[in-house]
Amino acid sequence: MEDVSRYHALLKDPTRRKIIEILGERGKIGFKELRSLLGLGVGTVYYHLDMLSDFIVQDKSRKYSLNNRGQLLYRSMKRGNYHQH
Numbered sequence: 001m002e003d004v005s006r007y008h009a010l011l012k013d014p015t016r017r018k019i020i021e022i023l024g025e026r027g028k029i030g031f032k033e034l035r036s037l038l039g040l041g042v043g044t045v046y047y048h049l050d051m052l053s054d055f056i057v058q059d060k061s062r063k064y065s066l067n068n069r070g071q072l073l074y075r076s077m078k079r080g081n082y083h084q085h
Contacts (some may be wrong), residue, residue, distance in 0.1 A: 007073060015040065015048050017077065020066070024058060024074030028063040 011017050015038060022029060022037055027035075035045045049056065055070030066074055 006074065007076075011073075011077070013048070013051075014070060015044075016052055019048055019052060020055065020074050023066045023070065024078070028059065030061075030063050030066045033059060034064065045063060 011020070016022060018038060019034070022034060031045070035042065040048075049064065052070075055066060055073055056064050058064050059065045
C-alpha cells in the first residue's frame with residue numbers, strides 16, 4: 001500500500017495521533033473542545049487538522065469527525081500498527 005509511509009510520517013507527530021484518537025473515541029467534536037483537549041493554540045490546531053485532511057471531515061454544524069480512511073487509521077493505531085514512542 002503506497003500510503004503507508006505517508007501515514008507513518010503523519011503519525012510521527014504526537015499531536016496528530018492524539019487528534020485521530022480523540023475523533024476515534026468521541027465520534028464528533030467541535031473545534032473549541034478539540035483545542036481545549038489538546039491545549040494548543042488556534043493556528044497550531046488548524047495546522048494539524050489541515051495535515052490530517054485526508055482522514056477527517058467537517059459536518060454542517062462544523063464538528064469534526066473521521067471519514068472512512070480516518071476510521072481505518074484509528075483502528076490500525078488501536079491495533080498497535082502505528083504506535084511510536
